[in-house]
Amino acid sequence: MTVTAERPRTTIFKRPSSAYGIWSWLTTVDHKKIGIMYGYAAFSFFIIGGLEALLLRVQLAQANAEFLTAGAYNALFTMHATTMIFLFIMPASAAFMNYLIPLMIGARDVAFPRLNALSWWIFFFGGIFLYSTFVFGTSVAPVGPDGISGNLAAGGGPGSFNWLAASPDGGWFAYQPNAGPFYSPGTAMDYWALGLQIIGLASLVSAVNFIVTIFNMRAKGMRLLRMPVFVWMSTVVAFLLLFSIPIIAVALFMVTFDRQFGTLFFAPVGGGDPILWQHLFWLFGHPEVYILILPAMGIVSEVLPVFSRKPLFGYSAVVFAGAAIGFLGFGVWAHHMLASGITPVAQAAFGLATMTIAIPTGIKIFNWLGTMWGGRLRMTTPMLFAVGFIAMFTIGGLSGVTHAVVPSDWQQTDTYYIVAHLHYVLFGGSVFGLFAGLYYWFPKLTGKMMNSKLGKTHFWLMFIGFNITFAPMHWLGLQGMVRRTWKYAPETGLEPWNVVVTIGAFIIALSVAVFMYNWFHSRRHGVDSGFDPWDARTLEWAIPNPTPEYNFGVSPVISKLDHFWHLKYDQDDEGRAVRKDDADQIIAELEHVGLNPPEPIHLPNPSYFPLLMAAGFPLMFYGIIYHTTAWGKALIVIGAMVALTAVIGWAMEPVEEPHDEPSEERAEEVEAGV
Amino acid sequence: MTAEQDTHPSPAQYWKIAALLAILTTFEVAMFYVDRELGLGGLNALILISLALLKFVIVVGWYMHLRFESAIPNRFFTAGAILALALYLVVLSALGVVVIRG
Amino acid sequence: MSDVVHETPVAHHDEHESTGIGNRKLGMWVFLSSEFMFFGALIATYLLYSNRGGFEGTYPSEIYDIPFTSVSSFVLLMSSLTMVLAHNALSKGDQNGTRTWLFATAALGAVFLGGQVFEFTEFIVQSDMTLSTNPAASAFYLLTGFHGTHVAVGVIMLLSLWGISRRKGGLSEEHGMNLELVGLYWHFVDIIWIVIFTVVYLLSVPSA
Numbered sequence: 001m002t003v004t005a006e007r008p009r010t011t012i013f014k015r016p017s018s019a020y021g022i023w024s025w026l027t028t029v030d031h032k033k034i035g036i037m038y039g040y041a042a043f044s045f046f047i048i049g050g051l052e053a054l055l056l057r058v059q060l061a062q063a064n065a066e067f068l069t070a071g072a073y074n075a076l077f078t079m080h081a082t083t084m085i086f087l088f089i090m091p092a093s094a095a096f097m098n099y100l101i102p103l104m105i106g107a108r109d110v111a112f113p114r115l116n117a118l119s120w121w122i123f124f125f126g127g128i129f130l131y132s133t134f135v136f137g138t139s140v141a142p143v144g145p146d147g148i149s150g151n152l153a154a155g156g157g158p159g160s161f162n163w164l165a166a167s168p169d170g171g172w173f174a175y176q177p178n179a180g181p182f183y184s185p186g187t188a189m190d191y192w193a194l195g196l197q198i199i200g201l202a203s204l205v206s207a208v209n210f211i212v213t214i215f216n217m218r219a220k221g222m223r224l225l226r227m228p229v230f231v232w233m234s235t236v237v238a239f240l241l242l243f244s245i246p247i248i249a250v251a252l253f254m255v256t257f258d259r260q261f262g263t264l265f266f267a268p269v270g271g272g273d274p275i276l277w278q279h280l281f282w283l284f285g286h287p288e289v290y291i292l293i294l295p296a297m298g299i300v301s302e303v304l305p306v307f308s309r310k311p312l313f314g315y316s317a318v319v320f321a322g323a324a325i326g327f328l329g330f331g332v333w334a335h336h337m338l339a340s341g342i343t344p345v346a347q348a349a350f351g352l353a354t355m356t357i358a359i360p361t362g363i364k365i366f367n368w369l370g371t372m373w374g375g376r377l378r379m380t381t382p383m384l385f386a387v388g389f390i391a392m393f394t395i396g397g398l399s400g401v402t403h404a405v406v407p408s409d410w411q412q413t414d415t416y417y418i419v420a421h422l423h424y425v426l427f428g429g430s431v432f433g434l435f436a437g438l439y440y441w442f443p444k445l446t447g448k449m450m451n452s453k454l455g456k457t458h459f460w461l462m463f464i465g466f467n468i469t470f471a472p473m474h475w476l477g478l479q480g481m482v483r484r485t486w487k488y489a490p491e492t493g494l495e496p497w498n499v500v501v502t503i504g505a506f507i508i509a510l511s512v513a514v515f516m517y518n519w520f521h522s523r524r525h526g527v528d529s530g531f532d533p534w535d536a537r538t539l540e541w542a543i544p545n546p547t548p549e550y551n552f553g554v555s556p557v558i559s560k561l562d563h564f565w566h567l568k569y570d571q572d573d574e575g576r577a578v579r580k581d582d583a584d585q586i587i588a589e590l591e592h593v594g595l596n597p598p599e600p601i602h603l604p605n606p607s608y609f610p611l612l613m614a615a616g617f618p619l620m621f622y623g624i625i626y627h628t629t630a631w632g633k634a635l636i637v638i639g640a641m642v643a644l645t646a647v648i649g650w651a652m653e654p655v656e657e658p659h660d661e662p663s664e665e666r667a668e669e670v671e672a673g674v
Numbered sequence: 675m676t677a678e679q680d681t682h683p684s685p686a687q688y689w690k691i692a693a694l695l696a697i698l699t700t701f702e703v704a705m706f707y708v709d710r711e712l713g714l715g716g717l718n719a720l721i722l723i724s725l726a727l728l729k730f731v732i733v734v735g736w737y738m739h740l741r742f743e744s745a746i747p748n749r750f751f752t753a754g755a756i757l758a759l760a761l762y763l764v765v766l767s768a769l770g771v772v773v774i775r776g
Numbered sequence: 777m778s779d780v781v782h783e784t785p786v787a788h789h790d791e792h793e794s795t796g797i798g799n800r801k802l803g804m805w806v807f808l809s810s811e812f813m814f815f816g817a818l819i820a821t822y823l824l825y826s827n828r829g830g831f832e833g834t835y836p837s838e839i840y841d842i843p844f845t846s847v848s849s850f851v852l853l854m855s856s857l858t859m860v861l862a863h864n865a866l867s868k869g870d871q872n873g874t875r876t877w878l879f880a881t882a883a884l885g886a887v888f889l890g891g892q893v894f895e896f897t898e899f900i901v902q903s904d905m906t907l908s909t910n911p912a913a914s915a916f917y918l919l920t921g922f923h924g925t926h927v928a929v930g931v932i933m934l935l936s937l938w939g940i941s942r943r944k945g946g947l948s949e950e951h952g953m954n955l956e957l958v959g960l961y962w963h964f965v966d967i968i969w970i971v972i973f974t975v976v977y978l979l980s981v982p983s984a
Contacts, residue, residue: 111799111803112799112800112803204810207806207810208803208806208807208810209803211750211802211806212799212802212803212806215746215794215795215802216794216795216797216799216802217794217799218794222794242806242809242810243754243757243809243810243813244813245810246810246811246813246814246817247813247814247817249814250814250817250818250821251817253918253922254821254918257907257914257918261907261908262907262908263907263908263911263914263917263918264908264910264911264914265821265911265914265915265918267911270831270832270908270910270911271825271828271830271831271832271910271911272911272914273769273824273825273911275769276765276769276821276824279765279768279769280765280817283761283765330757330761334768342768343768346768651936682864682867683860684864685861685864688857688860688861688864689857691857692853692854692856692857695853695856695857696850696853696854699846699849699850699853702846702973702974702978703842703843703846703978705978706842706978706981718979719979722974722978722979723974723975723979725974726970726971726973726974726975729853729967729970730967730970730971733856733963733966733967733970734963734967737856737857737859737860737963737966738959738960738963738964743797743805744795744796744797746795746797746802747797747801747802747805747806750805750806750809751805751808751809753809754808754809754810754811754812754813755809755812757812757813758812758813758815758816759816761813761816762816762817762819762820765820766820766823766824769824771823771824
């Protein structure tokens, strides 16, 4: 490699310097490596969450089935949702944001590279912490007045997999007092509350980091309204995280204090108000919905113009609609609570506010259609997923509007109709968008192309499987099938559609297997992508594939929206894009500069401390769960010491080690391309 | 932003601002006792909240130099404060604590 | 040459700061904006429970010692003055002044914390009001406890800066930035207390 980070010097003890191998990953502060780690971790949790869903579907395929115990069922639906939301879609979006934001705005890294590594490691340990509940967690059923175990949910009863029941089982929304100390004794819900607390901290740190990066690190000429839509949507997401994570943090602290230290925030016997929990949870929970969907909208807004060979229709409208969705997203939380007894005025107000969200969302959908309209479409795999996204998300959006109608919502609440709706937006929306992004940016990561035949197989299997799975849930819900209930009676007549749904779920699983084979196979044996394989528009494609460690050989200067496209294309008199005569030469030049930076580039040095500091949190939080024991107290102290050591080391260590001015010898080396 | 960019207050001004803050705090505590005697109710709340708001703005504007910063942190900070105020007022009114009368 | 415009190569991972405000300072402002949501939730919870009737045990508002809290509020307010004076001294290169005012700020913060410990002890021992007495008490302790934690973190940061300033050469320009950041954080903790003092203490005592 021509240019790497300068050799680190020793401070107190030696700074990590591995350029490859396991330590290079454990100590990296490179936004690309961090993005890749986020991606693999997220995908692993996607597989785990998917397996949980399959177990649920096997149980439901038959009326009165005895495949899972009630306790295992409760634990599985709780962990399925928690996993998919907090451990899959959020980190998967974070993966794209990490990898792409600096590239798209023409920066060499994020504003705070070590904080970025810290976010990732906190997230990672948070995920491990949450899942360690399967090993350490307990959930004991209270004994009912008749002396019989009060609820089947905590175990016993017919069925198998009861060992799973010792994990969080209060739903991803953890309604109180059901998830409080009285009805959910044992430690499982503590693992849930504290695990989410850790993961939330990771999100808050990255939100600050991304906001500063986007506002401060843009290349020359990259004005806010020249940023790619993906960066814009990431900005909105970062603000949503910034303002919503603290709310859930407080709410989770209250739950933890209720469970561990005897406070009475949500305990009705002591005067607490469970509805307060619902308000705080959904104040966070609704912005969270947009945190999950907006990155996918950003991805789709990047993919569609490239494969329609047209600029995004109404760029500024898409940007402002995204910002409007984010803003309105804070004002509609109580539509999750329409059946909780809030006043009629509040119901009407929140119902109306919810309907207004359809306006910016509709603007986006029509802009995407406008982008495709009259374009020369190339139906590649990423394009298929993007188009699939529009169609599926529109269905999910429309069923969403039906919940804004209060009487209709009362009918649908807690039925499979809601399950259908949320999967159409989160799976048909977010997940399709994420897959579009994976196929689209795979060459950026690897310098290889993914196999398009397998890719299209994946798409069609997933598209068909998805609709077979979730479309029938609409009618199941309208027929009265209740959510979060592990059995239904044969007389209800719900069984046939449930069989169909379960078959669909397995088709989705098959499609994911195809994707995984394609991914790992293409990484080794894929066709070389070369430079700019998609004839793309945005800055990340104006550098070689895979991305060099330093991103840009020379920091770019931006003069227009879709700068890279305008380097290659002119407009003729009728406004059609015409490739410039010297386009190939420009590309060759970009490739040359990208691979051979004319000047030495100093990158931030790797560091041990983000990893060390992040490791302190789970230790402390294990300690909180077991604080009544001596070793629990010891763990709190040890965790705090670990984190404090890391803080001190971090503060003493400069972001970038001091370096000499490049010597002439070095300049010659660079010249010679060593 | 005008040429004020670099004209941070001088130490003398900082002391004057502190004196003002001290006086405002004295007023607050005095209001508390006046209200105990007279039972001013809503008026007391209005006065006390105005005084707190004034202190808040003085500290943010002069001690935190927000008055002298560029527009960006100003907007973020104001957005956070207003959003928090608005959202929690709605929550409290939905829970029946804050009653908004027509 | 094509129309590819390349600037003179920038050889560092450095920040040209499109907004004209440093990364770390902007980061601190962004973080502080989110803290409004954090304390807002705690204050709202307190307001929900503070005067709800029918709870067992002592309500916090029955046992507030307003003169005592007024004094400790005043102490915290004045620590904002010493904080800006420390910042001002450093910007003039006055290392002695910086040291003195930094220590004064940390000391005032510590006095405030001591007052809080005293207050909690009084409430628990004299008035038998604990975390689990009633939701109002839970909310009071959680809110003021989290605020106190913030103050404690601030005191630790101030003392670290003070420790560095005592070394030979005092605080460098780099540390000056740290001082500014700690200052922002410190003032923020102060303004939150301005709100808490009025809303939680002065306004929640039922008038006679």
